[in-house]
Amino acid sequence: MSRKDKARFTRTFQKMRGENPSVRVMGVAKECEIRNVSYRTLVRTLNDAGYQQLTSRRKGLLSAGDRKQKVHYARAALRNYDRDFWTGDILLYLDGVSFRHNHRPV
Numbered sequence: 001m002s003r004k005d006k007a008r009f010t011r012t013f014q015k016m017r018g019e020n021p022s023v024r025v026m027g028v029a030k031e032c033e034i035r036n037v038s039y040r041t042l043v044r045t046l047n048d049a050g051y052q053q054l055t056s057r058r059k060g061l062l063s064a065g066d067r068k069q070k071v072h073y074a075r076a077a078l079r080n081y082d083r084d085f086w087t088g089d090i091l092l093y094l095d096g097v098s099f100r101h102n103h104r105p106v
Contacts, residue, residue, distance in 0.1 A: 001034070001037050001041060001045065005032070005034055005037075006045050006048075008032050008034075009028060009029065009032050009034060009042065009045055009046075010045065010046070010049045012028050012031055012032045013025075013028045013046060013049075013051070016028055016031065021061065025039060025042045025043060025046070025053075026039060026042070028042075029042055
């Protein structure tokens, strides 16, 4: 694979990744019209460019609307509750197990 092909592959990967975060390496190669290059060589090219190959999470990414709602909730919680509430009064119930944050455990 020539230096020009590597640069074109990396640029195309960056562009396609901006549109779809879970882009596939062979799809990028097909878009660049790079042929007769192994999958491993393409992955090494991306590794050299500073990217790592990771397995996609099953859970989807936050949408813009979800992110907006989470920020709205967090800001409202900061306004409505003082610092003592978060360190002394809050109870968490996660996966069927309750936790209580104690500032000074006994």
